[in-house]
Amino acid sequence: MQILHLLLERPDRLLVELVEATGLHENTVREHLQRLIESGYVVPRPEPRTTRGRPRMRYSAVSGADAPSSPVAQRKVRAAAERGDLMRRMMPWTDTPALPEAAHHQLDALLEDLQEAGFEPVVDPAALTVDLSPCEHTREHPEHRDALCAVHVGLMRGVLTEAGGPLEVEGLLPTCDPAQCHVQLTLT
Structure with missing residues (x-):
């Protein structure tokens, strides 16, 4: 971290x-x-070199629009989109028709990435929020909450950017409990 x-x-x-x-x-x-x-x-x-040697x-x-792209992240995003499309075909009641397909693919990638990182995210596609509560990272290290939250938001921005679509991280919603984490997304 x-x-x-x-x-x-x-x-x-x-x-x-x-x-x-x-x-x-x-x-x-x-x-x-x-x-x-x-x-x-x-x-x-x-780093470019003008002399011999490594x-x-x-x-x-990998975070945001100006960040470099990762081939690993691109593969993960494509795989998440394929699995999400399959899930929506198999269980059509999970689809949110108000969102464009690219936004669904971003949410698919974000959900899988957060799960892989040890979170149990709850995504509300209608409100465009992601609930990461309780955040075990900040519960274990409350003194580093600001840095931990900055890293998690940065990683989420990277996933959404890598997935390419209209969703962006707007920011964290305020809370009094350091273990509570709610992220607001926005549709651009």
Whole structure:
């Protein structure tokens, strides 16, 4: 989470910058980056070189319209859309006709991504809200709530952008309970 938060705050970071910022060993940061790349949350980019040798890698989080695209995230989005289309054909009562097909595909991808991350999201397609309550991350680490919420919102933006459609994350709905998390989406 800390690595993702750093990459969301400022993309295009070198490994050494992440090591200094986190205080973790270089191999630990490298291992976490590899897992984040394999999950489709981070994209590496080789730094241009004018001399011989292996280029240094720069890392960015996949989040929002200006972020780099991840081939892993693209595959996950396509697979989620296919499964969602199949579900809507098999169970037509689950369809929300007011939403365009691209928005359904975004919700499919978002739902699967959140489930994969350990959440039990409840999506209300009519109100365009996502309930992630209770958020075990903030329950276990309430002192890091702001950073955790920023990471989760950033990842949700990345999934919606990667899926390509009219839905965007508007923001978190206010709450007094740190374990409550309700995200408002908007149709653009």
